[in-house]
Amino acid sequence: MxxxxxxxxxxxxxxxxxxxxxxxxxxxxxxxxxxxxxxxxxxxxxxxxxxxxxxxxxxxxxxxxxxxxxxxxxxxxxxxxxxxxxxxxxxxxxxxxxxxxxxxxxxxxxxxxxxxxxxxxxxxxxxxxxxxxxxxxxxxxxxxxxxxxxxxxxxxxxxxxxxxxxxxxxxxxxxxxxxxxxDIFGTEYASVLKNIIAIASGIVHGLRYGDNFQAVLVANAIQEIKRFVDKVHPITRDIKSSAYLGDLLVTAYSQFSRNRTFGTMIGKGYTTRTAQLEMHMVAEGYYATKSIHEINQEYKVNIPICEAVYNILYEGATPSVEIRRLTEKLR
Missing domain, CATH: 3.40.50.720 (NAD(P)-binding Rossmann-like Domain)
Incomplete structure (x- = not known):
């Protein structure tokens, strides 16, 4: 037996x-x-x-x-x-x-x-x-x-x-x-990227952007994820399925999303250190932002949302200024 x-x-x-x-x-x-x-x-x-x-x-x-x-x-x-x-x-x-x-x-x-x-x-x-x-x-x-x-x-x-x-x-x-x-590579990278997008979603929420812009942000984000995973691991995949788009949506919008919560605090003026201390939980997207930026030095994929988050978290860019620049790149 x-x-x-x-x-x-x-x-x-x-x-x-x-x-x-x-x-x-x-x-x-x-x-x-x-x-x-x-x-x-x-x-x-x-x-x-x-x-x-x-x-x-x-x-x-x-x-x-x-x-x-x-x-x-x-x-x-x-x-x-x-x-x-x-x-x-x-x-x-x-x-x-x-x-x-x-x-x-x-x-x-x-x-x-x-x-x-x-x-x-x-x-x-x-x-x-x-x-x-x-x-x-x-x-x-x-x-x-x-x-x-x-x-x-x-x-x-x-x-x-x-x-x-x-x-x-x-x-x-x-x-x-x-x-x-x-799709072990695509699902993993998509999970990493959606956490960075959720931080961006939280930042724009903290800056008091509305639902209309949030929808534009997420619509552009799934295209950003597709470009990246297709470059890193080019196979046939349906980016609109739950493992990719669904995971992005729940992380970008949910009240339970720690990455969105972290981003909201950044948008409201918290420093990264203060936000991390007050959350008492790990926002994976914070670490992923730097890693994806470094990985993309090789692949050179157009990922403006992830780069905007990197500039805010690691380069000291002012959230309101950086997001305003980002709005000019989205469609």
């Missing part, structure tokens, strides 16, 4: 918590890695994540908690990475084993800044994980709506479609629909 693969969540934030809730609909037990042992003790005591989505109550008898990353990797077959991309390299630095025969699913929507790599590239080049054993979870889906069990759609991308389908099946439940794709 075949045994079910053991799944582990690596990370303890809101998206990790939401994914744990989803997976426990379909698996008997789940491994879960927390960097901080104190958080594990609080979780066991109060039956919820002490720091994120506290409204989700868990049956902790079905969860095996770990604070040693080597141990959780060794005792798991499928690893779901849900660590902010800026901290991934540091988090894996203590790993004393390898990823041989593991299937790794990235729930990270960002770029690993040390090498300006999407997570799939980082795992392939630094840990020799074949792309066929790397998956990507794409939205549109906010952790907060998963907590409320509001109907959401996910796309699992992997060059090995069977692996993608097997993992998608583990996510299906009354409030989650899961589909598959083989």
């Amino acid at each position: 075949l045994t079910e693969p053991k799944i582990a969540i690596i990370g303890s934030g809101s998206w990790a918590t939401a994914l744990a809730k989803i997976l426990l609909n379909n698996v008997d037990r789940l491994n879960w890695y927390f960097r901080n042992p104190d958080s594990i003790e609080q979780f066991k005591r109060f039956k919820h994540n002490p720091n994120y989505l506290r409204g989700i109550e868990f049956d902790t008898g079905r969860i095996d908690f770990f604070s040693d990353i080597t141990e959780v990797v060794e005792q798991s077959d499928v690893l779901v990475l849900a660590i902010p991309s800026a901290f991934l390299d540091r988090s894996l630095a203590d790993l004393k084993t390898n990823f041989n025969h593991k299937y790794i699913v990235s729930a990270i929507k960002g770029i690993v800044p040390e090498g300006n790599q999407i997570v799939g590239q980082y795992l392939n080049q630094n840990y020799k994980v074949p792309y066929e054993r790397i998956g990507v979870i794409a939205g549109p889906c906010h952790a907060e709506e998963v907590a409320l069990e509001r109907l959401s759609y996910l796309t699992i991308a992997c060059p090995d479609i069977k692996r993608a389908r097997d993992f998608a099946f583990k996510l299906e439940c009354p409030y989650i629909r899961a589909h598959v794709s083989d």
